[in-house]
Amino acid sequence: MRTGSEPVTARSALRMRFWLSVWGLIWAIFGTVAFALAGRPGWAAACGLLWVIVTVDMTMILRHIKQGPHYQPGRDVPPYEPVDDRSPYRPPERRRPSRPSHP
Template sequence: MRTGNEPMTARSALRMRFWLSLWGLAWAVFGTVAFILVGRPGWAAACAALWLVVTVDMSMILRHIRQGPHYQPGRDVPPYEPVDERRAYRPPERRRPSGPAHL
């Protein structure tokens, strides 16, 4: 269950994701060029596809970084609506089996 302090303690790993995607982009470009030079078109196409995926991911990461922090509710805002005790679900009570007790 949420405690309500998640917005205060949450941290984003966007900058780390950016640097890791930059590292992946460098290797995808290197792989594409290297496989083209040695005459391996299949591997070059795979690296080019990875290059495209990494580029799209990096653009999304940069978009999220540029958006900046978003509104987070303060400590006085409860994480969920309080439970109405009158409407809360209560499981039915178990009945004891009828019949002789020695069986």
């Protein structure tokens, strides 16, 4: 069900996220190799961990791209469910907060 606040033509930026992940993957690989060759095992491990995270993220992005577009309701779908006056459930009425009396 639509909430009524989303744009009708909204699309996900998965391809942009994919290319940003490629960019991050290149830098993570470069950082891992460069720090390993420079004798900085801590920084190489940090870049290696980033490499793993970017790879997992890229895998998820590719999976979502491969799934294709999902159902998006069209213009004929109303943004809210119609109110049924015969419904036994009624939301509680809001009460105004009482003002403190000043002496």
